[in-house]
Amino acid sequence: xxxxxxxxxxxxxxxxxxxxxxxxxxxxxxxxxxxxxxxxxxxxxxxxxxxxxxxxxxxxxxxxxxxxxxxxxxxxxxxxxxxxxxxxxxxxxxxxxxxxxxxxxxxxxxxxxxxxxxxxxxxxxxxxxxxxxxxxxxxxxxxxxxxxxxxxxxxxxxxxxxxxxxxxxxxxxxxxxxxxxxxxxxxxxxxxxxxxxxxxxxxxxxxxxxxxxxxxxxxxxxxxxxxxxxxxxxxxxxxxxxxxxxxxxxxxxxxxxxxxxxxxxxxxxxxxxxxxxxxxxxxxxxxxxxxxxxxxxxxxxxxxxxxxxxxxxxxxxxxxxxxxxxxxxxxxxxxxxxxxxxxxxxxxxxxxxxxxxxxxxxxxxxxxxxxxxxxxxxxxxxxxxxxxxxxxxxxxxxxxx
Ligand SMILES: C[S@@+](CC[C@H](N)C(=O)[O-])C[C@H]1O[C@@H](n2cnc3c(N)ncnc32)[C@H](O)[C@@H]1O
Numbered sequence: 001x002x003x004x005x006x007x008x009x010x011x012x013x014x015x016x017x018x019x020x021x022x023x024x025x026x027x028x029x030x031x032x033x034x035x036x037x038x039x040x041x042x043x044x045x046x047x048x049x050x051x052x053x054x055x056x057x058x059x060x061x062x063x064x065x066x067x068x069x070x071x072x073x074x075x076x077x078x079x080x081x082x083x084x085x086x087x088x089x090x091x092x093x094x095x096x097x098x099x100x101x102x103x104x105x106x107x108x109x110x111x112x113x114x115x116x117x118x119x120x121x122x123x124x125x126x127x128x129x130x131x132x133x134x135x136x137x138x139x140x141x142x143x144x145x146x147x148x149x150x151x152x153x154x155x156x157x158x159x160x161x162x163x164x165x166x167x168x169x170x171x172x173x174x175x176x177x178x179x180x181x182x183x184x185x186x187x188x189x190x191x192x193x194x195x196x197x198x199x200x201x202x203x204x205x206x207x208x209x210x211x212x213x214x215x216x217x218x219x220x221x222x223x224x225x226x227x228x229x230x231x232x233x234x235x236x237x238x239x240x241x242x243x244x245x246x247x248x249x250x251x252x253x254x255x256x257x258x259x260x261x262x263x264x265x266x267x268x269x270x271x272x273x274x275x276x277x278x279x280x281x282x283x284x285x286x287x288x289x290x291x292x293x294x295x296x297x298x299x300x301x302x303x304x305x306x307x308x309x310x311x312x313x314x315x316x317x318x319x320x321x322x323x324x325x326x327x328x329x330x331x332x333x334x335x336x337x338x339x340x341x342x343x344x345x346x347x348x349x350x351x352x353x354x355x356x357x358x359x360x361x362x363x364x365x366x367x368x369x370x371x372x373x374x375x376x377x378x379x380x381x382x383x384x385x386x387x388x389x390x391x392x393x394x395x396x397x398x399x400x401x
């Protein structure tokens with residue numbers, strides 16, 4: 001898995017599918033997946049450790065370093081882990097307890113130090129350091145090494161109390177202090193997708209940042225709303241929920257495969273009757289006028305590191321100009337189609353956030369009081385793992401001047 005992610009540039013899930021096909025006899029997929037997730041998440045630190053311990057930074061050496069530093073955290077057969085660790089350490093060229101000193105020796109170069117300590121690509125670290133002091137960046141990077149699973153109660157399927165009762169039979173959840181239909185999954189008897197409430201579409205895994213994007217749109221009964229990059233329809237279904245099924249909603253996406261998935265999902269979530277699904281290119285779509293538009297634009301996903309650790313190794317920064325051009329074209333058309341537009345991207349890069357909002361020639365604002373200020377104040381807001389326990393999004397509300 002590590003090899004497929006590091007050398008092949010695959011996301012963790014693609015790597016998993018590939019490896020799974022090849023190793024048909026493999027049992028304990030969950031342990032294997034969790035171990036790989038953890039190794040990718042801690043890759044840069046493990047790479048340093050591999051070079052000190054085994055004189056190599058190849059993925060095999062990194063996997064060995066994972067065993068030495070991280071295997072204990074996972075539900076492994078502890079005895080087997082200890083035995084294997086001992087064997088590995090016999091061949092090690094250094095003492096693994098010296099890790100703190102190895103890190104200390106990097107401190108003169110703050111980008112390199114933080115990049116290795118928390119295992120993020122240096123470009124992520126330097127981007128954040130150009131907007132925040134190092135202490136705050138450190139908190140953000142540390143928080144980004146956690147995964148928070150938020151569940152949104154789908155009130156199109158059940159009321160909040162009933163859904164909570166169903167959830168609490170199998171899981172411990174923490175309600176969001178301000179959003180009554182959002183809960184944080186603290187622990188569960190089974191993986192989230194197998195929880196009864198999730199299987200019945202009464203609760204849906206949805207990151208808090210995505211919930212804030214939809215809250216920023218303030219959907220209300222009677223609104224005419226267009227979602228211009230809608231598939232697979234998670235935010236569209238929340239729009240339908242917040243408008244109590246009484247808004248006229250059009251959901252557009254360019255990808256035929258994703259549009260098919262969206263139709264299916266919206267139906268399962270109980271939103272199928274409230275949403276007209278259209279396959280089109282939202283850069284050039286001409287249609288009737290809407291009160292509100294949501295543009296959850298395609299992007300590098302460089303803000304998704306809490307859920308997709310491969311992003312920490314390959315933040316695809318070099319693709320930002322390409323995405324930025326698409327985002328600007330989409331936003332321009334969104335402003336032609338609706339009075340008010342909420343623009344959202346799961347990205348830490350200003351090229352995909354602040355710069356897109358500022359270049360639209362529109363009035364842009366921070367759309368929700370809970371959001372942190374955008375890098376350039378006044379053009380939008382941001383969510384961050386250390387503040388919101390969420391993915392890192394840029395969100396802005398724009399109106400034509
Ligand atoms: C970030 S995803 C949207 C996720 C979705 N809003 C949700 O919450 O489930 C971006 C989407 O934009 C779509 N897309 C990319 N270019 C597009 C275009 N020119 N017109 C319409 N959709 C586009 C992609 O197919 C993808 O589904």
